[in-house]
Amino acid sequence: MKKLLTILGPTASGKTDLATHVAYRLNAEIISADSRQVYRGMTIGTGKDLGDYVVNGVTIPYYLIDICQPGTKYNLFLYQQDFYNVYTEIQKRDVQPILCGGTGLYIESVLKGYQLSPVPQNGILRTMLANKTLDELSVLLRDLKARNGSVMHNLTDVDTAQRAIRAIEIETYNLEHPLPKRELPAIDSIIIGVDIDRDLRREKISKRLCQRLDNGMIEEVKGLMEQGISAEDLIYYGLEYKYITEYLIGRTSYGEMVHNLEIAIHQFAKRQMTWFRGMERRGFTIHWVNARLPMEEKVESVIALLG
Template sequence: MVNNSMDALVILGATAGGKTALAIAAARHFDGEIISADSRQVYRGMDLGSGKDLAEYAEIPYHLIDIAEAGSEYNLFQFQRDCYAAIKAIHQRRRLPLICGGTGLYLDAVLKGYHLVEVPLNQQLREQVSTLSDEQLRRKLLEIKPQQHNRTDLVERERLLRAYEIALGEARAEPIDPFVWQPLVFGLKWPREMLRRRIRERLNQRLEQGMIAEVENLQAAGVSWEQLEFYGLEYRYIAHYLQGKLRRNEMVQQLANAIGQFAKRQETFFRRMEKHGTRINWLNAQNDPFAQLCRMVEQYRISL
């Protein structure tokens, strides 16, 4: 391990930014294991659409990839629990955990130590609030938990109900000891136009590799069109194409634009994390980010 006072590395950034390649290089250099912080890579069979790139890992151990069935729910509570467990197990092997991903909410939950509890579905509660409008339910949620990290929880009825259930469960739960760790956080930064070009190139590559067939196979295996919509942009737009709602050229163009907009939202989320106290060491992605990371780690070690 690098140093007992820096017990993990975190590598974050927008989609198509090269996070996986950097994490693999760092894992080889620092004798590490990689923990994925991606809300879709947990699902089996969702490979090209989620950008797993498993062949790149070679001998590097990885965690929180392919641990849930497509069509099931894997939530923030489960990720935080599983991520902390993976960190502890890697430390026991005297290796360095490297958390790598672009799902901002997952990253923030483990870096800030969100107070999360496992909350089962509460049918009685749902019946009690069934007559409330979305706006009334939204107000009740915000009274309990004013800071909502995921804005879609305030828009879609089912997510709003679930967020309200969880907020009540968390408010009633006994406090727990926080997970204490000292990660060093890095971010990959690209010029906007270059990142958009990388997004389009990667999209074309994955379409050539069979991403449309991947979505067809998931649907044939029982994952509904509605569930595919929930699993993100690639699955949503390809599902629309397969249902005849979009022509192929329309699907590719709209999907590329949507991924570009998503990348902007990721960057906005990371800036918000910084405003709320997370220190992110930004790396120039065009200028050997691995060398930059190694220099910063060495400087950090010297300063201890």
């Protein structure tokens, strides 16, 4: 049975490129840990970069990308189940699995084996919360998290009232229906973090945003709206989909959209690093690899850690 290799890092760090090059060397297969890349048709805005999965003419198998329709509400519970199904199948074939992504909560949930339950919508609670501001909702969520001892629903990631209400709904359910912390087994994994310095990260984020806008990211969001995906649902997905949708429905100008989106992506990358540092405080060992190193050096250092 192959030991799981996990490669994580903030947006624009080059983690997928590293994971695919390692996979090429090891004949490995990649399981994505990205909360937005699960949606079909949301390609440019989520940075799927599917071209990275072709290395020296070889297509690296990948999973949990493009598995559900936009407009649906994929969640942590579903991800955990989907991950275990794929992980088990890969292990049965004695193939090296690589977990790769930037959604720290998804990664932590499967490595620690948290027990989760599908939380139904609570109509009464939603009605009670409907007229509250995001700040008011954030205060309620902070209190529930403290009472639950919860590490889920990072307050800085709950950036819309809709997301905050859903987080409160989940935390309320878990408070009223306490569960043991684990059901699925924890997974021992060698964890690699791509360490990209702040200046390079900011440079790559800004450059990549310009490229995505030039490559049709606005048209992608417009196409999703034309398919019937509501503005509310697209705003729920945050970042590129939130800011571009607000521009398309006339809430902001093009210049405001680009400026605010760039700031939001920089803040998002910072939050990702905060989560990964938090994982270290919670007992995970992360082996950091310098993003500036040549690819071959990075690959060799990762393989050496596998033994």
